[in-house]
Amino acid sequence: MWLYFNCAGTLRMILIVLSLLPHLTCNMSCPSSCLCYSTGAVMCIGYNITDIPRDMPEHTYMLLLNDTNMNVINERSLENRDLLVRLGLSNSHLHTIHPQAFQVAPRLKSVKLSSNDLSTLPARVFSPLTTLEQLHLDGNQLETIAADMFEGLVEMLDLDLSRNKLTSPASDVFSGLTNLTFLNLCRNSIKKFPPTIFHSLTKLRSLAIYNNELEDLEDGIFDGLVNLEELKIHHNQISRLPPQVFWSLRNLKVLTLSSNQLHAIPDKSFYNMPKMTQLTIYNNPLLSLPEQLMGHMPDIRQFYLYGTNLTTVPGNLFANMSGLLSLxxxxxxxxxxxxxxxxxxxxxxxxxxxxxxxxxxxxxxxxxxxxxxxxxxxxxxxxxxxxxxxxxxxxxxxxxxxxxxxxxxxxxxxxxxxxxxxxxxxxxxxxxxxxxxxxxxxxxxxxxxxxxxxxxxxxxxxxxxxxxxxxxxRDEEFNYCDATPSSETLAVTSMTTPSTTTTSTTPRTQPITIPRTTPPTAHTKTPSTSLHTPTTVQPDKKFFTADIPLAPNISPYFYDKLVVEQGPEFVHHSYHKGWVYVWFLPSDTSLTVFLMFCHILLVVTGLLLILAAIYGMYRLGNTMEEIKAERAQIYG
Missing domain, CATH: 3.80.10.10 (Ribonuclease Inhibitor)
Incomplete structure (x- = not known):
């Protein structure tokens, strides 16, 4: 059995290797710790890699290195790589880039240096890459970006600076990136943007500035973004929106303003955005919303508005969202x-x-x-x-x-x-x-x-x-609801039988509502409605009594169970000759306390007797054992 599974596992590995052969290069000069594909892609993983491998295939166009020990890109790391167009170096604790590092690889179109330890960059270090389209510097320790850092990168389309420590980027840092379509600045520590920082990005389609520390947005900050489709500003500290700050964004489809500190939103803030498909303003301490807020948005499918301090909302808040599916x-x-x-x-x-x-x-x-x-x-x-x-x-x-x-x-x-x-x-x-x-x-x-x-x-x-x-x-339990008010409620008068003492007790009354349902079969005659004291009551005892005539349609359940919501404590009721006799006992605090004390005393006494009995049995057992031992010594 073991041989069978071992052979099966080996056969499976052979099939996997054979399936990969068409992708592997015929050139045997593939570095260790790397996979080289016939398409020209090379992927290397390993802490033993300290620099870009030299013995890669000549036609390598894409090099991806991950989890390496390459801390520096020096001036010769990329030489003789004339065909290289895509370079990725991530999770490698990279902390230094030589100022001339990219002059030997001018054909690079994509550079990804994500999740490293870069805290500074040499001035214009990427400027030789005039055809660069994608630059990812996310997940580093960058605190500042020089104003001329991206000078000459006119072909840039995708720039990712997220997950750094940027605080205040220069107003003209993106001025030369006229073809940029994607800009990610999220998860930094930016408190404020200069009002003209995005004005040159007329082709930008996606701007992500969420998870920063923004407190305000400047007037006109988005005026140049006429082609913007996605603007994400959630999870900041924004407390104020300038009037009409979004009005130039006629092509905007996604706008996220959730999780900020907005107490109010200016009138007509979301007008002139007919292509909007997603708008979020939840998790803001909003106190009110203006009567005119939402413009024509027929393409919105979902809308969330929660986590606010609103007490009401305008009646026309959703009037322009005819395509809404989930609210x-x-x-x-x-x-x-x-x-x-x-x-x-x-x-x-x-x-x-x-x-x-x-x-x-x-x-x-x-x-x-x-x-x-x-x-x-x-x-x-x-x-x-x-x-x-x-x-x-x-x-x-x-x-x-x-x-x-x-x-x-x-x-x-x-x-x-x-x-x-x-x-x-x-x-x-x-x-x-x-x-x-x-x-x-x-x-x-x-x-x-x-x-x-x-x-x-x-x-x-x-x-x-x-x-x-x-x-x-069941329906029959509510038959009494159809009766006239005069027959639904009977007033039950409670009275006190005078005791032998000279102290008299004030008569007490307690109304009892009696449900009217199916009458008991044993009684067909309705007695009179007079009240009297039963003869079984001794004159020296203090009881409240009430005689209730049992009407022909009184449910037998009343005889089984009677609930008095207010009044003296219920003691007993009995049925006799068509009458229900209800006996009440007035509450007496001192008597109650005395009875409770007696009850506790009896319980404690019982427990002590049980413990005494257990101890007596224990002593008796020990005595019997001693007698047995003595008899064994005498007769042994």
């Missing part, structure tokens, strides 16, 4: 009010998230125009009630989340028009299982497959329904 207006812990026409113009919206806000109520027609809506998240708010027609006409609505609100009831037909509804969550609400809950309880019972958390949708009141699920409530 996430959530996690705004002070957002309490939404205008009735806020979602007027979103015919294609598929998902709407309003979760984790501070919403107390919703306008009845808030969602009426969202005919394509499928997912609606309203959980973790403070909603106390919902209009009965809130979801009317939303025929495609398949998911509704109403968890963790303050809902006590819902209209019974609130979901009647949502034929596609397949996922509804209602738990973590203080449901009041009285008459008003009857309709929605019946709906849950008939659509239990739709309510995903039905086992946790529980009554919080009244007490006799506490912890019962809404789906377990």
């Amino acid at each position: 996430n207006l959530h996690f705004n812990h002070k957002l309490r009010e939404l205008p009735s026409n806020l979602f007027c113009c979103l015919p294609n919206l598929h998902k709407l998230s309003l979760k984790s806000n501070d919403l107390y109520q919703l306008h009845p027609h808030l969602f009426s125009r969202l005919t394509a809506l499928a997912i609606l998240l309203l959980n973790d708010n403070k909603l106390q009630s919902l209009p009965d027609k809130l979801f009317q006409g939303l025929g495609r609505l398949s998911t509704i989340d109403l968890m963790t609100n303050d809902l006590m009831t819902l209209p019974g037909d609130i979901f009647s028009s949502n034929r596609a509804l397949g996922s509804l969550t209602l738990s973590e609400n203080p449901w009041d299982c009285t008459c008003s809950i009857r309709g929605i309880a019946r709906w849950i019972r008939l659509n239990e497959h739709t309510v995903l958390d039905k086992e946790n949708v529980m009554c919080h009141s009244p007490h006799h329904h506490l912890l019962l699920t809404l789906g377990s409530l």
Whole structure:
């Protein structure tokens, strides 16, 4: 068996090597620690590499070195490499470049020196590379860039200076890069840009300046970027936007302003950007938004607005986003009010998230125009009630989340028009299982497959329904709701039988609401409604008594269980000749304390007796062992 697997592994390795042969050069002068391909690419890895290998194939056009021990590029490292056009040296702790290092390789079009230890660069060290198109210096320790560092690099298209320690680049550092299309300055320590630093970059399409320490943007800083398509400014400290600062960016598709310190945004800031597909302004301490903010943006598909201090938003905020598919207006812990026409113009919206806000109520027609809506998240708010027609006409609505609100009831037909509804969550609400809950309880019972958390949708009141699920409530339990008010509530008068002492007790009354359902079969006659004291009560005992006539439609459940929410403590009730006798005992603090003390004393006494018995058994066992030992010595 071992031989079989060993042979199989060897055969697999042979097949892999054979598959690579067409890519390997026929020239046997490939350095150790390198892979040389017939296409002219050479890749070298290893800490034993301290300089660019000399014995590479003559037709090498691309050289990639990674994880080497090459700390310096000297003036002769690249000589005799006339065909080399792409050089990569990364993760090699490179810290020095000779000022003449690139004069011997003028044909280089791409130089990547990423993730090294470069802290300074010689002046104009890259200027001999007049055909250079790509320069990556990301992941180094550069603190400054000389103003003439990129002089002569007119063919440059891609410049990456991210993940360095740059603080204040010169205003003309990019002035000669007229063909630059991609510029990455993210993850530095830049606090401020000169107002004209980007003006010459008229062909720039992507500018990344996120994760810096920017506090302000200068007026007109983006005026020259007429072809810019992507501008990422998120994760800075920007607290102010100049008016119309983005107006020249007519071709902009992506703008990220999230995670800054914006308290306000100027009027019409996002006008004149009809090609916008992604705009983020979340995670800003916004206090308000202007009535005129968003221009025509029909191509936006997703919009996020969360982590703000907004209490409301303008009614036309999303009016120009007709192509929106997903809207996430959530996690705004002070957002309490939404205008009735806020979602007027979103015919294609598929998902709407309003979760984790501070919403107390919703306008009845808030969602009426969202005919394509499928997912609606309203959980973790403070909603106390919902209009009965809130979801009317939303025929495609398949998911509704109403968890963790303050809902006590819902209209019974609130979901009647949502034929596609397949996922509804209602738990973590203080449901009041009285008459008003009857309709929605019946709906849950008939659509239990739709309510995903039905086992946790529980009554919080009244007490006799506490912890019962809404789906377990039956229609007959609410028959009393159809009765007239005069027959629904009976006032039960509690009175005190005078004791033998001269002290009298003030009569007390306690109203008790009795549910009216199916009458018990054993009783068909309704007694009179007079109140009297049972003859079984001794005159020297202090009891509260109440006689309640059992009406023909009183449920037998009342006899089984009676809950009094307020008043004296319940002691006993009995049924006799059509009457329910309810006996009450007034609270007595001193008696309660005395009884509790007696109970504790009995428990402690019992424990002491148990311990004494255990100790006695232990001593008895020891004595028996001693007697056995003595008898063994005597008779042994």
